[in-house]
Amino acid sequence: MKPIAILLTATALSACSTGGDQPKEAQAPLHSRMLVLDTHLDTPLHFERAGWNFADRHSLADDMAQLDIPRMKDGNLDGGFFAIYTEQGPLTAKGYADALAFARDRSDLIDRTIAANSDAIAPALIAADALRLNKEGKLIAFKSMENSYPLGEDLSLLQEFYDKGLRLAGPVHSKDNQFADSATGEGRWKGLSPLGKQWVAEMNRLGIVIDASHSSDAAFDQILALSKYPILLSHSSLRSAFDHPRNLDEGRLKALAAKGGAMCISTIFMSPMNMSPARGELFGKYERIGSLSPAEQADLNRQWRDLDKTEALWAADFEDYMTMVLRAIEVGGVDHICFGADWDGGGGLPGIEDISALPKVTERLKDAGYSDADIEKMWSGNILRVLAAQGK
Structure with a gap:
């Protein structure tokens, strides 16, 4: 671990979990005293909805969204990575051009929405930004890219998106593309393509965290071997909980941990969809x-x-989820587990249906015997450590 990563982790734990020397904060519920992040928020698809406002409170009874600013405060979700998700299209010049236009628009939409709610939430670029914003009482907005398909065959576009605030990106989504095989694809490349290997190098050069969720086993193995820096899985479940190619097997979780990375546990694919x-x-x-x-x-x-x-949609519930979480911690260790439930992207289960349920996770982790410091590592410390460990 780099010295800056050690400093950030220590700062996060001291500044956010203990409440410092303020007695009222120390008496607050444990979850509300922690810095809580989620690595995969699909909520930007709601940002362009007519009549929908990120600042308004919505409920599952009358709206599809699982996340808004009032409910972030209810569940003490302090922030996370808002995703630029682009549907996989044809691997053609037109397909790439259309996808790039969409991704640029979605990135700009995220920026406009955060700016329009600047009294409550602000953009973050580095781990220290998250700590600063949390101390200022602001919610935290990192930006990620789910599926690098919009880049086409022009890796210089990564610099453009980096300049727009991108700090986490995955190569692929549900189908094989120009960079890699998908976990649910046909295995065209047997892992990464030649361009995909260059993508890894450029991600490392820029200091963008690599997200291996949705990558095939072979692509995961190659990313892990090639990346100079720790990687994340932003929203993945354990294959031992449900045997699905989208899920990570326990051997690969151990390999991820050995390279300093972290798996952010999702609520999806714990059963057939x-x-x-x-x-x-x-x-x-x-x-x-x-x-x-x-x-x-x-x-x-x-x-x-x-x-x-x-x-x-899913034949699983909160109890099943926590069983998987506890097993993942047992296998990977407290330094290599985080959370990315896939809110607004198909995530959520009975008992953990939106982000207001997050304190229940903390309660269960505490009941299982984990310390306050270890729980906060899993909610944010491990994410910030991986982010800080990149080359910049």
């Missing part, structure tokens, strides 16, 4: 919710909630 034709149709609408009118959005929410009553 019940993607019935009805749910698939609703998912298609959800992914384009920004183009729907307020009335269409309300109708989508009603249909989704009605379907939940007869066809649950």
Whole structure:
């Protein structure tokens, strides 16, 4: 670990978990005294919705979103990585151009939304920013990229997005692309493509954390071997909890830990995904919710909630989730576990349906015997350590 990483971790633990010398803070619930981050927030898809405001309180009874500023405060989610997600398209010049235009727009949308709510939340670029903003009472907005497909074959575009604040990115999503094989792809490259290996080097050069969630096992292995710096999995589950290619096996979790990285535990793929034709149709609408009118959005929410009553998306709940979390900690160690539930991207389970439930996770970790310092490592310290350990 670099000296700056040690300093940041120590500072985070002393500044955010103990409440310092302020008696009132020391008496507050444990979770509210910690710096809490999530590494994968898909909420930007809601930012362009007509009639939807990030600053307003929403509820699952009447809205699809699982995260907004009031509920961030309810669950003491101090911030995280807001994702530029781009759907996988054709590996053609037009496909790349369309995706790049979309990703640029989504990046700008994140910036505008954060700026419009600057009284409550502010952008962060380095680990020290998170500590500073938390001390100032501000929520924290890092920026990430889920799927590097929009870069096409031009790696110089990584510099553009870095300059726009990008600090975490994954090479691939649900299908193989020009950089890597997806965990749910066909295995075109048997891991990383030649361009994907160059992508790793450029990520390291710029100091952008590599996110291996969605990468195939072979791609994960090659990323781990090639990267000069620790990596994250921003939203992944354990394969021992449910055997799915999107999930990480315990051997690879140990390998990740040995290289200083961390796995941020998700709530997805802990069971088969019940993607019935009805749910698939609703998912298609959800992914384009920004183009729907307020009335269409309300109708989508009603249909989704009605379907939940007869066809649950996942056959798992909070108890199953915590069993997996505790196993992941046992395998990887407290220095290599973090959280990325996939809020607004398919995450959430009965008992942990939106971010207001996060204090329950802390309570269970405390009941399991983990110290306050170790719990805060998992909520934020490990993320900040990996971020600070990059080349810049």
